[in-house]
Amino acid sequence: MKTLFRYLLIGLAAPALLSGCATHKIKTQTVQQKTQVNKSRGTLTKSELAQINRQWNLFVTYKPDSLQDHWQSPTETVKLRTGDCEDISIAKMLDPAIRKSIPEDQLRLSYVHTPQGVPHMVLIIGRGDNALVLDNLFDEIKTLAESGYHPVYQLDAAGRVYQNDHFLESHPKFEKFELILSELKLSAAY
Numbered sequence: 001m002k003t004l005f006r007y008l009l010i011g012l013a014a015p016a017l018l019s020g021c022a023t024h025k026i027k028t029q030t031v032q033q034k035t036q037v038n039k040s041r042g043t044l045t046k047s048e049l050a051q052i053n054r055q056w057n058l059f060v061t062y063k064p065d066s067l068q069d070h071w072q073s074p075t076e077t078v079k080l081r082t083g084d085c086e087d088i089s090i091a092k093m094l095d096p097a098i099r100k101s102i103p104e105d106q107l108r109l110s111y112v113h114t115p116q117g118v119p120h121m122v123l124i125i126g127r128g129d130n131a132l133v134l135d136n137l138f139d140e141i142k143t144l145a146e147s148g149y150h151p152v153y154q155l156d157a158a159g160r161v162y163q164n165d166h167f168l169e170s171h172p173k174f175e176k177f178e179l180i181l182s183e184l185k186l187s188a189a190y
Helices: 002-019 022-041 046-059 074-080 085-093 096-101 172-186
Strands: 107-113 119-125 132-134 150-156 161-163 166-168
Touching: 046 085, 046 096, 046 132, 074 085, 085 096, 085 107, 085 119, 119 150
Parallel strands: none
Antiparallel strands: 107 119, 107 150, 119 132, 150 161, 161 166
16 A cells, blocks of 8 residues: 555656646745755755655656666656666756755765675765765654664765765766766756
């Protein structure tokens, strides 16, 4: 029953996100108004971040890549309504409400290891153990310390690569992310 309810919610939300129906526009305007107020404060509230996280988690169905690792642009993720952990994290990082409210150097796509040692990708806002984690595995917002994740590499929204909060010149694994960022700069679609 819970799965059926989730599919119904996604089915109802998808047309709104893709076609921009009136309900979605009103909801978007409300989020944008809150964002404008919060922009003057410099950040979104934890509750607003949880709402954004939950919306993406409901809208995008987790689907692992096939044999080859593919990093989707947010436009692809919205169109397909599927993606793996990095696709969902990239979409969250480039979400307009988040991008307008949080400085680029505070947004980090983070390749982590779970407490069980499994590789995973999440969006981290801030630095250190008190940084906030937006994850496709849970809807609530946890601090990095609460999540139990161990960051390996992080990429900020400007395309800079970090390891243990120290800037690295580059890392070949993340050229895909740099391509997505450059495509978004050239495209007005998102």
